[in-house]
Every structure is written in C-alpha cells, then in structure tokens.
Amino acid sequence: MRLPLSRLLAGLGAGFLACAAHAADVQIAVAANFTAPIKEIAAEFEKDTGHKVIASFGPTGGFYTQIKNGAPFEVFFAADDTTPEKLEKEGDTVAGSRWTYAVGKLVLWSATPGYVDDKGEVLKKNEFKHLSIGNPKTAPYGLAGIQAMEKLGLAEAIKPKLVEGSNITQAYQFVATGNAELGFVALSQVYKDGKITGGSAWIVPAELYEPIKQDAVILSKGKDNPAAKALADYLKGPKAIAVIKAYGYDL
Known part of the structure; x- marks a missing residue:
C-alpha cells in the first residue's frame, strides 16, 4: 500500500523532530596538542549523530584546576594519564569511563x-x-x-x-x-x-622521555548527557581512530 505524500512527509518530519529532540550539546576540555584531530573528529561526529561539540583548548594542568573549580566540562581529553586518574580518584568522573585515546610523540x-x-x-x-x-x-x-x-x-x-x-x-x-x-x-x-x-x-626517540599516554574521561557533569557517552564511544570507533593515526599518534 502506498502512503499519501502528506502522510509520508508528516512521518519524515516526526522522525526529524525525534532526532532533534535527542540531540544534545557536549562541552569538552581538550589538551592543546589534540586541537586539530578533535576538530576533524567533532565535525564528523556532529554529522553522524546530530549532537554538537563545544570545545575548549588549553594545558592539561590548567584544565584540572578549572574542573576542580566547577567548570562545566563534561568530557576531558588530557595530554597525560595521571591527571584523569587523579580526577577519577577524587570522585570527579563517571566510574569506568577513563580510557587511553592516543599515545603522543x-x-x-x-x-x-x-x-x-x-x-x-x-x-x-x-x-x-x-x-x-x-x-x-x-x-x-x-x-x-x-x-x-x-x-x-x-x-x-x-x-x-x-x-x-x-x-x-x-x-x-x-x-x-x-x-x-x-x-x-x-x-x-x-x-x-x-x-x-x-x-x-x-x-625524538621514545626512549628519551616517559611515554605520553593521553587519557580521556567522562566527567561527573556529563553523567546524564547522552552526547558525552556518544562522543566517548565515537572516539573508539574507526573514523576517529583513522584521524588520530593520521596525525602521528600511536594507539
């Protein structure tokens, strides 16, 4: 049975509104070295999911201070693994959400x-x-x-x-x-x-400095935001991994 055009358009419109209703903004703090990759990844993420990324870039240590002082960040992409681990121990993250997204050079x-x-x-x-x-x-x-x-x-x-x-x-x-x-x-x-x-x-040969393991974590403020979890999942997927490797990072 063929649907009338008016009903078909109405159905498409309802679907669009449903997707829009589920779309959300996610505020992220990103270590400065990861600026270019995350911009590329965020653009694809927004097209693929409808969510919107609001990113701030800066030093990992500075972001730690901001997060402890109540900054509205929901996902944190650090330039090390110790700062996210510290926030995790201090109860400022979603349990089990920390992972290594890149190893820097x-x-x-x-x-x-x-x-x-x-x-x-x-x-x-x-x-x-x-x-x-x-x-x-x-x-x-x-x-x-x-x-x-x-x-x-x-x-x-x-x-x-x-x-x-x-x-x-x-x-x-x-x-x-x-x-x-x-x-x-x-x-x-x-x-x-x-x-x-x-x-x-x-x-610089890797043996001349300690490994730069870069961890990310969903912060407590992102606990109930579906866009935060979606972005974390996206970073572990093939599109994001391809971008990360293209910029010279190891995984």
Missing part, C-alpha cells in the same frame, strides 16, 4: 626547512638563540622536552635559551612566528598523513 621542530637535522645534532651544536617549550609544570609535552634534554646531557647548557609557552600551542607559535628558531612540540602539530607538513623536524 615529541618532536624537535623548526619552521625553517633544513634547520633541524634528522638526528637532532642541532641541539648539541647549541648555536641557536632560543628554544621554545611548553610549561613543564602544566604541559606534558613540555615535561617530555625537559626529560629528553636531560637524557642527552644538554639541559643545563640549553636552559638559558628556553622560551616557555603556557601550553604546547603557544610553544608552537613561538617557533612558527620566528621568535624561537626551534622548539619541542607535539608531532601532531606538524604532521599529517605520514609526513611533516612544513619546516624541518627530528622525531
């Missing part, structure tokens, strides 16, 4: 092609004026940079030349604008689809 990068060699010898030569780094107290990639220099025995020699950004985005910007000749940044900031996107870089 540190890179020594310059906006100038050929400036950084593929073995990092530019560090030992120490002929640069400024080296940019994220605040090691709040930015895990900044801490990783300090660890790498210590392992190489260069920390004291380079210390007077450090230019410290509040987060890894600012550390990247110091190099991109020429205020520092080179800097330690996240590989994801200068890498896409298997190659460095500009300038020159040395991917």
